Amino acid sequence: MAERLLLSIETSCDETAIALIDISRPLDSFDKASSAILADLIASQTDLHAAYGGVVPEIAAREHLNVLPALLGRAFSSSGRSARDIAAIAATRGPGLKGCLLVGLSFAKALARSLGVPLIPLNHLEGHIFAGELNDEGAKVELPLLTLVVSGGHTLLVSSASFREYRIIARTRDDAAGEAFDKSAALLGLPYPGGPALSRLAEGGDPTRFRLPVGMPKDPSSFSFSGLKTAVSRLVATFDGGRVPEDDRADLAASVEHAIVNALVTKTLDAIRSEKPRSFVLTGGVAANRTLRSRLSEALTPLGIALIAPPARWCTDNAAMMGILGARVFERNRDAYARGPADGTLGLDVPPDISALARWPLDAGPLL
Ligand code: KG4
Ligand code: ZN
DSSP, X not given: OOOOEEEEEEOSSSEEEEEEEEOSSOGXXXXXXXXXXXXXXXXXXXXXXXXXXXXXXXXXXXXXHHHHHHHHHHHHHHHTOOGGGEEXXXXXXXXXXXXXXXXXXXHHHHXXXXXXXXXXXXXXXXXXXXXXXGOTTXXXXXXXXXXXXXXXXXXXXEEESSTTOOEEEEEESXXXXXXXXXXXXXXXXXXXXXXXXXXXXXXXXXXXXXXXXXXXXTOTTEEOOHHHHHHHHHHHXXXXXXXXXXXXXXXXXXXXXXXXHHHHHHHHHHHHHHHOOSEEEEESGGGGOHHHHHHHHHHHGGGTOOXXXXXXXXXXXXXXXXXXXXXXXXXXXXXXXXXXXXXXXXXXTOOTTOOOOSOOOTTSSSXX
């Protein structure tokens, strides 16, 4: 039998990503979920957008269109597989930049139609949650699950009592945690996206040197980071010429990191006390932050909960996490998918006119 593959396509922001997942047998029969990944490619556009200080949606969408065909070719050649092996195609439907999502979803639709295989449209945030399965330790993610998704666009504490059911415990009222890192980094003169650079700079600094406010300290259901950015901007303006002196840069970076990490850790612990999850997953681009990882890990140990966090390359946007989610959806509906897409659908309940969703909260109803 030809090997059965799931192709996943992720284009919600500025990374074009493609992965191939082995779905010929259940994910749980692998020693760890990452062993099912046969190809995992990312074409990053960071350099293209750096000159603008942020992602330019129109440029990002065009670039996805330019690189997708060659990236798919590389996924096949690097894994020794071909289009004939594909049994299903997963694609990110939202949330994200509309034009970017449309490119990936249209590409996936056309391929699914021409190969006669089902399309599995997926929520990007749900993909970040399933990245928890891609931890190096092979730790099992168990329900009920609490997940902290911290990225450039999102800051969410999400509780799941059962498969694909989500309740939002806390969300940001304004900026995302990654945005707070990036905006503070920009005020320190670091190039976009400055989160990782700010965090490196913070390593030699004193986190108690500058007292920076974090919003909504008393509200367990809200994060707020816009006040932090304003405070950093005011502080920077007090220095001569608005330039932070060399001797103070590391201290300021460490103080910013401390303020953001504190807010995330405090609210996560509140949620753990109220939700009593069996597993906790830390994911999204900011999950690559070492201080956040170690502070959470220290705080969770006494509670008897292990920190499950994917390695950095699966914390930031990637197609492998979307593929693992797609594989989980596929295996739950294996028999229905085996019958092939019913007339007038692209698979299960997916209508042919399905479109991208720029906004798509996880708790907005059934995920299609
Ligand atoms: O998940 P992601 O790749 O893209 C979005 O969906 O937003 O997250 C990117 C964000 C950026 O804001 C970036 O600065 C931040 O994650 N980030 C970090 C670190 N690595 C990435 N922030 C703080 N410390 C890091 N080590
Ligand atoms: Zn993301």
